[in-house]
Amino acid sequence: MPRLKARQDHLRISSFFAWLGYFFLVVPSLVVIPISFSTSSEIAVFPHRLSLHLYREFFHSSNWWPTTVQSFRVATLATVLALIVATPAAYALVRYEVRGKRLIHLVFLSPLFTPVVVIGLGSYLYFAYLGIGGTTLVLVFAHAVMISPFVLIAIMAGLRHIDPTLETAAMLMGASRWMIFGRVVLPQIVPALAAGALLGFLVSFDEVVIAYFVTSPVSQTLPVKMYSAIQWEISPVIAAVSTLLTASSLVISLAISLLQKPAWKAND
């Protein structure tokens, strides 16, 4: 069986390169984890003594904690806003044949193709012109725009999964459009809504470019604070923050992948 052996070798080599790729991609972000357990006096990739000193500093310092809360607030509000806009849009795009549907779809996805710098600068100039520049609201709007394609894609995937005859059946039983949407469609796409919301939250929470453009020192978010911390003060706390962010992103990503399987199909 020389051919089979050749194929096995081939597989082994390609999986070796795949692992090398993962390693290359992941190691730089994992490096912060050991650093985050250093003591304040020593900053090393492999610290001699482990300590939670940097974490303590993060939670107690008046520098870091308010920006974390701010990031939470912005990400939550932006996600809610994106859900409100994207859910009806996704339903219309999946269920109805409207003129120019592809164009509308493209417009909804356009924040994905627009460079974030452009969204950042555009938001900065536009909201400054409106006279509300630098407020939290501006960042919420800008982030809602940026994350809505992610939310839209997740919800559309969920909608394509559910059977449209259920809606026809509900209609024939006398249900109004609102009732069909609220009692038949929404309950079935809860996993997709949750996945979209988590993804949107994650993207907004980590986002630095737009936030850097439109925030003022009072509305600063965590990633912006981290960025300026690198520039102005070489604080080792940033390693602890990064580790926490990585851990929470991992948890959220796992939650999203679990949600990809609708709850009522879980034991099929």
Added chain:
Amino acid sequence: MIERRDIDGDGPMSTTAVSRQTRDLTAVELAHVNKRYGTVAAIVDVNLSVAKGEFVTLLGPSGSGKTTLLNLLAGTISPSSGRICINGHDATAIPPSKRGIGMVFQNYALMPHMTVFDNIAFPLRVRKVPAIEICRKVQRVLELIQLPDVGNRKPRELSGGQQQRVSLARCVVYNPALILMDEPLGALDKKLRDQMQLEIKRLHSQLGITMLYVTHDQEEALTMSDRIVLMDRGRIEQIATPDELYFHPRSTFAAEFLGQSNLFDVRVREISSFVGLTSEFGPLRASLPPFAVAEGGSAVAMVRPENMSVLIEGEAPGVLNCIQAVAIDSIVLGGMVRHHLRLADGRTLIIAELNRTNRTRLIGGHNVRIVWRAEDTLLLR
């Protein structure tokens, strides 16, 4: 079949209607209904009237327009022209949610996120029926479909047959003017299908609800229907009772779609109390058709395989139609035996006989005489 009973058993709902005009006895009326998609005609000038309490089947090959017709009635599509009346009211412009129609789908269309109870309660909740009433009605229909204990389960925990019964219950519970069924048994296996056919018929006769049933399965149509609407390429080919349709098909399409048939090209020789025909196999006699025939005109004559028999050696044909054929083979199907024979023009003839001792099979290559009664010969348009 005029009465229509509430599922609560509150008694006949419209017995006084008997004295009124026939309009009141009509559940569905389609007048000159057409449906075109661009240049493609999906439904061509359909006229159909269904009586209250009737079980009518739309039968036809795929693409014959039967599902389109059902969707026109449901209101999910609207006709290009023509009028649709439901319960005496013009429903052509009424949206589906206001038509008061029930529909059973091939894939059951039960809400996966709701329990069986909530599924059946859904149309009642839409109608803002009080909660106690809902409880009572749902329990009642669950007993009616002989699944009294499944209320708390989710649809996916039930078998296909059970799910379809729940979906029937969901229709029956709000007493719609009409229940439409789109190949409801298509996803079930043969044995379950037979069982469900009886179940649906039982519900139908028990509740007296008008049902319109779509199927491509001729056997199902023959078993279940009061009347069959045979469709082909968007047109109604024939509307008749199962017996009528089987033994008196009006066209070659009807004859060939339902069961097996033997067809002969003939020429009309004389018309008296019967029709005298000439054929390649000698003179034949046929019953008078319900349409006009002209002497000297050509026609197609049809005989069902079970109306023909093989003449035993030495017997005289008498006044029967009698032709010569060469035996090919015989297939024994338990109580029935099916003979295949070849006619002089090369066509194959099928005869179905009851299987009796000592006269089961024909020997291939032997010449035999085939006989049948004149009234079993049908002229087709």
